[in-house]
Amino acid sequence: MSQFIVRRLGFVLLSMLMASIIIFAATQVIPGDIASVILGQFATPEAKANLRAELGLNRPLVVQYLDWLWSFIQGDWGQSTSMHVPVREIVMSRLYNTLILAAVGFMMFVPLGILLGLISAIRRNSWVDHSISISSLVFVGLPEFVTGIILIYIFALQLGWLPAQSSVDYSGGILPMVPMLVLPGITVSLVSLAYIARMTRSSTVEVLQADYVRTAYLKGLSPSRVIRVHVLRNSLQPTVAAIALCIGWLVSGLIVTESVFGYPGLGRLLLFGASHRDIPLLQAVSMIVVVVVGVVNLLADVIYAWLNPRITYK
Secondary structure, X not given: OHHHHHHHHHHHXXXXXXXXXXXXXXXXXXXXXXXXXXXXXXXXXXXXHHHHHHHOOOOOHHHHHHXXXXXXXXXXXXXXXXXXXXXXHHHHHHHHHHHHHHHHHHHHHHHHHHHHHHHHHHOOOOHHHHHHHHHHHHHHHOOHHHHHHHHHHHHHHHXXXXXXXXXXXXXXXXXXXXXXXXXXXXXXXXXXXXXXXXXXHHHHHHHHOOHHHHHHHHOOOOHHHHHHHHHHHHHXXXXXXXXXXXXXXXXXXXXXXXXXXXOOOHHHHHHHHHHOOOHHHHHHHHHHHHHHHHHHHHHHHXXXXXXXXXXXXX
């Protein structure tokens, strides 16, 4: 098991290295001149050339990449060219906000998705099963910005139960901000919830037809014990892998959701950096997203091995 973790960690680090190359290359081909963005369009060519030399932009791209990567690993993420503050300070504060919203969405779609999938499988071909399947198909097809607008219209504008904006400030604690997290949390979790429910249903139906489950019923075990001991552990194995994939969807959904609700997270920060051509900010946010997704996938592999001890990793 330890050898497997070390090998998977190596794959994660290699994927992060490849992603860093792609991120650096992508930020170099963004239209516009960073010197003109900082100094303004009326700056003289000499001033722009001096600024490029000061920022090291006149060096070979390979040298620039290696210097940026090494600085990033050491914790020096550069200076924001648009806000004129350290990038690490901004990104870490917004990362905290995004992790809270992601945790809210995660706590919504994982247990509820598994529960709905189990109910749908146990009540297979019933009206309950059909209702859950149809609802999940609807939610999978709805983009986050459409879902967010619908939720705002119903629960904020019509019913007045929840705020339409989520300009949170956690300096006073998380609990006072909970009402502002409900609508964006639901918005970002619906697509993943539907996918988890369908995946759990599919795997549970397959497990329920296995011989050892039938044997457990013939031994006189109660249905709840059969589900809890014999079915759930095996049916959740594909779901764990699906949850890891949903983390990527969760990150992409956060970008849209944060814009719809005005939530101060990494998603809005990424859009801000792109619109202002803030290269250090774009690079740092993108790398943080890559690191989070890589770590989550590593954890998913470890949990999968724990759920299925018959798998041996050499």
